[in-house]
Amino acid sequence: MPREAARTALTHVRVFDGQRITEPRTVVIDGDVISADTTTAGSRVVDGDGMVLIPGLIDAHVHLHGSDTLKQLCAWGVTTALDMATWPPQLLASLRHSQGLTDIRSAGTPAIGPGGPHARIPGMSADAIVRSPQQAGEFVAAQVSAGSDYIKIVAESPGDGGPDQETVNALVASARTHGKSTVVHAATVGAYTMALQAGADVVTHIPLDGPLDRADIERMAGGGQVCVPTLTMMEGTAAARGVAAAYRTARQNVSALHQAGVPVLAGTDANTQPGVPYQVSHGQSLHHELELLVDAGLTTTAALRAATTAPAHHFALHDRGAVTPGLRADLVLIDGDPLTDIRATRAISRTWCAGTEHAPA
Numbered sequence: 001m002p003r004e005a006a007r008t009a010l011t012h013v014r015v016f017d018g019q020r021i022t023e024p025r026t027v028v029i030d031g032d033v034i035s036a037d038t039t040t041a042g043s044r045v046v047d048g049d050g051m052v053l054i055p056g057l058i059d060a061h062v063h064l065h066g067s068d069t070l071k072q073l074c075a076w077g078v079t080t081a082l083d084m085a086t087w088p089p090q091l092l093a094s095l096r097h098s099q100g101l102t103d104i105r106s107a108g109t110p111a112i113g114p115g116g117p118h119a120r121i122p123g124m125s126a127d128a129i130v131r132s133p134q135q136a137g138e139f140v141a142a143q144v145s146a147g148s149d150y151i152k153i154v155a156e157s158p159g160d161g162g163p164d165q166e167t168v169n170a171l172v173a174s175a176r177t178h179g180k181s182t183v184v185h186a187a188t189v190g191a192y193t194m195a196l197q198a199g200a201d202v203v204t205h206i207p208l209d210g211p212l213d214r215a216d217i218e219r220m221a222g223g224g225q226v227c228v229p230t231l232t233m234m235e236g237t238a239a240a241r242g243v244a245a246a247y248r249t250a251r252q253n254v255s256a257l258h259q260a261g262v263p264v265l266a267g268t269d270a271n272t273q274p275g276v277p278y279q280v281s282h283g284q285s286l287h288h289e290l291e292l293l294v295d296a297g298l299t300t301t302a303a304l305r306a307a308t309t310a311p312a313h314h315f316a317l318h319d320r321g322a323v324t325p326g327l328r329a330d331l332v333l334i335d336g337d338p339l340t341d342i343r344a345t346r347a348i349s350r351t352w353c354a355g356t357e358h359a360p361a
Contacts, residue, residue, distance in 0.1 A: 002100050003357040009040040013048030015323050018309045021339055029329040032355040036325035052337055055308040055322050056330030059286045060228045061204050061267030069282050070101040075361035076283025079330035079353045084152050085110040087125045100356035107152035108143050111171050115161025118154050121275045130163055136170035144178045151175040151182050157190030168198040204228040208238055208246040212253045221260040226314050229254045231292040232285045233269035236278030254296040266307035287346045300342045329355040
């Protein structure tokens with residue numbers, strides 16, 4: 001059973017500070033925040049000798065299906081989940097502000113074209129279809145009114161049934177007018193070019209169908225745009241389609257973006273949605289994603305930042321992402337050093353979601 005927020009002192013624990021693992025210290029959880037007062041008097045003491053404390057993990061691409069989704073994420077140390085499409089709005093509303101569980105941000109209903117693969121997903125909302133630039137403003141206004149934290153747009157290669165370039169451009173522009181960032185799904189080289197031409201803030205997925213154009217890589221790096229490659233999904237999709245070798249292309253594309261200085265965030269596309277190429281497990285998959293990012297050329301430090309400080313920065317989650325006094329007590333205590341071996345993130349001793357303690361899966 002979760003332990004409600006209280007004053008807890010983690011003693012003799014080494015801390016990932018975003019760059020390195022510190023010497024042993026004391027970290028105090030006071031209610032739902034990390035306290036600046038590190039005295040242990042009046043606290044329940046947890047001896048963290050030999051363990052490492054990291055910020056709660058952030059999965060930058062999930063899909064939510066119910067409260068069990070949040071419980072599963074939390075059990076694997078994922079304290080924040082960035083949802084990239086959940087409908088109907090009533091389901092999403094029921095999952096927001098779930099006390100003591102994984103905290104969420106969401107795009108709500110995504111913008112899709114009338115003929116692409118997403119239009120054929122069972123249960124997809126008819127409100128998701130945007131047929132022309134003239135409909136873009138109405139769609140974005142509706143999502144903002146419904147409480148969307150950012151706008152999700154599904155781009156397909158030209159001619160594959162997604163919104164055309166002018167419509168994607170209009171959706172991005174309308175989102176900016178409302179002060180919302182945009183996340184564009186782009187799983188092909190052609191869709192990536194569309195997303196970048198439109199000025200998307202974040203591009204999610206990474207092409208399997210060929211190498212990214214060098215001009216697109218340079219444009220992305222120069223424009224400060226962010227990539228969430230979802231390598232776990234791309235690996236699974238390639239295997240499901242019988243083209244496992246195509247995953248090497250995806251990995252090479254991530255390497256090229258990272259080497260060019262494009263920020264790479266950890267996201268999995270975790271889902272249980274019928275009709276999609278591959279169903280990715282919630283929570284556990286983020287640890288596999290970190291391993292795949294390291295395999296693609298990120299250092300262990302960069303990979304861990306990709307699931308902590310980096311998504312907190314790029315999604316303006318200024319109250320989390322680091323083990324710092326005053327921030328939310330979103331924390332994961334692990335038995336190992338993830339900078340030596342990224343697989344150590346799986347060895348979870350316990351997790352705190354805004355100060356509420358949970359046992360591992």
